[in-house]
Amino acid sequence: MTMEYYIRAIAGTFILLSLALGYFYSPYWFLFTGFVGLNLLQSAFTGWCLMETFLGKLGVARAGC
Numbered sequence: 001m002t003m004e005y006y007i008r009a010i011a012g013t014f015i016l017l018s019l020a021l022g023y024f025y026s027p028y029w030f031l032f033t034g035f036v037g038l039n040l041l042q043s044a045f046t047g048w049c050l051m052e053t054f055l056g057k058l059g060v061a062r063a064g065c
Contacts, residue, residue, distance in 0.1 A: 003060045007051050011036055 022029035043049040
């Protein structure tokens with residue numbers, strides 16, 4: 001699995017998990033959903049993603065490498 005697929009899977013998991021936590025425990029968890037969404041949006045414009053930095057340090061390969 002390449003880095004792009006990991007990022008999509010992690011972002012989707014974070015969003016679904018924070019929505020469930022916000023529904024069942026506290027609406028403050030929706031702030032985490034917003035953080036993930038804002039990070040995805042800024043990465044579309046800047047080309048930089050925080051999760052990409054973390055995965056690179058863990059040794060996850062980029063596509064085409």
